[in-house]
Amino acid sequence: MNPTVARLTLRGLLGRRRGVLLLVVPALLLLVSAIASGSSGDKHDLAVKILGQLGLGTLLPILGLVVGTGAIATEIDDGSIVYLLAKPLPRWKIITTKLAVAVGTTWVFAAVPTLLAGLLLYGTADGLAVGYTVAALVAGAAYSALFLLLGVVTRHAVVAGLAYALVWESLIGNFVGGARTLSIQQWGLSVAGAVAEDGVIPTYVGLGVAVSLLLVLTVAATLLASVRLAGLTLAAEE
Template identity: 85%
Template sequence: MNPTVARLTLRGLLGRRRGLLLLVVPALLLAVSAFAAGSSGDKHDLVVNVLGKLGLGTLLPILGLVVGTGAIATEIDDGSIVYLLAKPLPRWKIITTKLAVAIGTTWAFAALPMLLAGLLLYGTKEGLALAYAVAALVSGAAYSALFLLLGVVTRHAVVAGLAYALVWESLVGNFVAGARTLSVQQWGLAVAESVAAEGSLTSAVSLGAAVPLLLVVAVAATALASVRLAGLTLASDE
């Protein structure tokens, strides 16, 4: 991990405009949770709807998109990446450093608020608050890697990422049974199921399949982003 690259990436992610955008996700989740906590009805179902469908299914992918693409896509678009590539740094180190910053930022703005929202809604019962927070950790890392890759391979990373986050994860992944196997949300939910009390959560993917899939996606996306960044360097040198 390169400290200079990490500092520049973090500064870009937490700039005034993007920083305010990042705050929207935890603020919305906590506001909805605070409002819902005073309502009547089945609290367990309320937690599943707020933390599962809203938090894990919609807000987390969007946050991962903002952070993952913001870690590098802006530099590529405005050409400032050339100054970074001119440094004697291995391309994989640039990618892994940016990914580490993206993952840490996603955890800070998603996993921690998820835990707080769960405690606000349901306390420590059935371990649901912790379970969804852990799901946000593992899913957030996978989303960060995927969207960082998008930021490297296409200038339309935000559009492509929104299509994936809103159409595939939020819509198709929730309502089409066969597609759930290829959903990061469902992989995270499988991890959450293993953390929560037995029978309190169910996922469409087994833990034995979810963990390898999460690892494969994160590693493959990181490797492909490194290769693609090396290709950009060669193109700029010609």
Template identity: 80%
Template sequence: MNPTVARLTLRGLLGRRRGILLLVVPALLLLVSAIASGTEGSEHTLATRILGQLDLGTLVPILGLVVGTGVIATEIDDGSIVYLLAKPLPRWRIVTTKLAVAIGTTWVLAGIPTLLCGLLLIGREDGIALGYTVAALASGAAYSALFLLLGVVTRHAVVAGLGYALIWEALIGNYVSGARTLSIQQWGRAVAETVSGADLSAEVSVGVAATLLLTVTVAAAVLASVKLAGLTLAAEE
């Protein structure tokens, strides 16, 4: 990890417009949870719907999209990445540094609000709050890596990522049974189920889920490093 790259990446990521957008996502989750906590009904059902479908299924992917693409896609689009690539740094170190910043930011903006909302909705009952918090951290890392990769391989990363987050994760991943085993959201739910000990209707075992989450994160980082090296060669030519 390179401290200078990390500092510049964080500064660019938390610029005025993007910084405000990043705060909207956790604020929305907190607002919905605060309103829902005052309604009548099963606390367990309410918490699992908000944390499982709204948070883990929609807001965490969107947050990962904004952060993951934001750490590198903008630099590639405006051409400023050339100045970074001109430095005597291995391309994999650039990618891993930016990925570390992306994951750390996602963890702060997804993990803490998820825990607070879980405690607000159901308290410490059944370990639901802790389970979904760990799930948000694990899923957030995978989303950050996946969307960082999109930021490197395509100039339409935000559009492609938004389509994936809203269509595959939020819609198909929730309602099409056969596709659930290939959903980061469902892998996160398996983690939440294991940590909490509650029945959250996870579609895969935690062993498979953890393996797939790690595989996606590492594979995305490796592919992004390879693609970035290709961009360097193209620039030099």
């Protein structure tokens, strides 16, 4: 991990416009949770809907998209990546450093608010709050890696990321059984279900499959992003 790259990446992610958006997402989750915590309905069902559908299913991928693409796509678009590539740094170290910053940022703005929201909604019972928090950690890392890769390979990373998160996962993945196997959201839910008590969190993908695919996606996306960044370097030198 390179401290200079990490500092520049973090500064870019926490800039005025993107920083405000990063604050809005967790604030919305906490606000909804605080309001819902005073309702008299089924606490378990309410917590599953808010933490699973709103938090893990909608807000987390949006946050991961903002952070993952913002870690490098902006630099590629405005050409400032050339100055970074001119440094004698291995391309894989640039990618892994940016990924580490993206993952850490996603955890701070997603996993921590998820834990707080879970405690507001359901307390410490059944391990539900902890389960969704762990899901936010593992899914957040996978989203960061995927969207960082998109930021390297295409100038339309945000559009592609939204298509995956909102169309594939939220629409197709929730209604077509086979599509759930290729959903980061469902992989995260499988991990959450294993952490919480049996039956507390509904899951649709086996734990072994979910963990394996989370690891494969994260590693593969990191490797492909490194290779693609090296290709950008060669093109610039030519």
